Amino acid sequence: MITRRAFLRLVGGSAFAMVSLSAYAVGIEPMLLTHVKRYTLTPPHWPAGLKLRVVALADIHSCRPWMTPERIAALAEEANALQPDLIVLLGDYTAGTKLVTGRVRVEEWAEALSGLKAPLGVLSILGNHDWWTDFFAQRAEAGPTQSRKALEHVGIPVLENDVVRVEKDGHGLWIAGLADQLALLPNKAKGRDSFQGFDDLPGTLAKIQGSEPIILLAHEPDIFPKVPSRVSLTLSGHTHGGQVRLFGYSPVVPSDYGNRFAYGHVVENDRNLIVSGGLGFSILPVRLGVRPEMLQIDLG
Numbered sequence: 001m002i003t004r005r006a007f008l009r010l011v012g013g014s015a016f017a018m019v020s021l022s023a024y025a026v027g028i029e030p031m032l033l034t035h036v037k038r039y040t041l042t043p044p045h046w047p048a049g050l051k052l053r054v055v056a057l058a059d060i061h062s063c064r065p066w067m068t069p070e071r072i073a074a075l076a077e078e079a080n081a082l083q084p085d086l087i088v089l090l091g092d093y094t095a096g097t098k099l100v101t102g103r104v105r106v107e108e109w110a111e112a113l114s115g116l117k118a119p120l121g122v123l124s125i126l127g128n129h130d131w132w133t134d135f136f137a138q139r140a141e142a143g144p145t146q147s148r149k150a151l152e153h154v155g156i157p158v159l160e161n162d163v164v165r166v167e168k169d170g171h172g173l174w175i176a177g178l179a180d181q182l183a184l185l186p187n188k189a190k191g192r193d194s195f196q197g198f199d200d201l202p203g204t205l206a207k208i209q210g211s212e213p214i215i216l217l218a219h220e221p222d223i224f225p226k227v228p229s230r231v232s233l234t235l236s237g238h239t240h241g242g243q244v245r246l247f248g249y250s251p252v253v254p255s256d257y258g259n260r261f262a263y264g265h266v267v268e269n270d271r272n273l274i275v276s277g278g279l280g281f282s283i284l285p286v287r288l289g290v291r292p293e294m295l296q297i298d299l300g
């Protein structure tokens with residue numbers, strides 16, 4: 001038996017816990033607990049003597065009040081302070097939820113990202129939301145998207161099925177960027193039942209000559225089963241780690257593979273994938289057990 005007073009205490013305590021947890025998941029974890037997630041690895045076939053620090057920012061999802069230009073500029077400063085050789089942006093710069101108090105124009109978030117600096121450069125790819133929020137690109141069923149134009153305007157190259165070669169300490173290295181795998185929304189009027197991607201992995205990799213290592217940037221990790229072992233490392237975002245992840249399990253993951261590529265470092269058949277939990281959020285402004293993160297990856 002439980003006394004009335006104990007019952008009320010229990011209910012009151014639970015309500016307080018629920019309110020606290022909600023405040024944490026909506027306010028504190030998404031906003032304040034941004035951290036640097038560090039990985040150190042030597043991928044297969046990595047040349048001896050090549051040490052490379054890559055910092056990756058994923059799923060910024062700019063919007064007010066959650067991801068303002070001021071906050072993005074502060075994140076750029078934080079990324080620079082890690083002294084990376086190379087900075088990569090893994091897509092989804094535009095808002096991913098309608099629960100916002102205001103929009104951030106593409107020019108504003110791009111300007112904030114223009115503060116990123118690294119000796120080998122800053123390279124980017126696009127994500128599904130960069131396509132989905134672009135009415136004209138959807139209608140035309142083609143780019144360039146507003147996000148692409150804004151990034152290029154501030155001098156950040158956008159790789160859509162394209163590659164760039166960089167050099168560090170006498171070693172050459174390829175950065176390959178895949179076009180988005182979910183770019184076009186389903187559209188009955190146009191006879192499209194499901195999402196249509198513009199990704200062309202074989203065509204992208206065909207642009208690379210020789211045997212120098214390759215880092216592949218692919219917004220959605222679902223491409224990973226098709227990535228050949230020739231690629232040293234694949235970097236993805238998109239999943240936000242499910243946004244809610246407890247005890248290594250995410251109940252909701254926007255991936256055909258469920259939890260397989262939801263978050264973190266995945267090694268399959270000697271091939272390496274790192275999925276960032278990202279910085280912003282989509283659908284609901286909630287994060288629990290997946291703090292906003294930027295990646296620092298030390299290779300060598």
Ligand SMILES: [Fe+2]
Nearest residue numbers: 092127128238
């Ligand atoms: Fe995404």
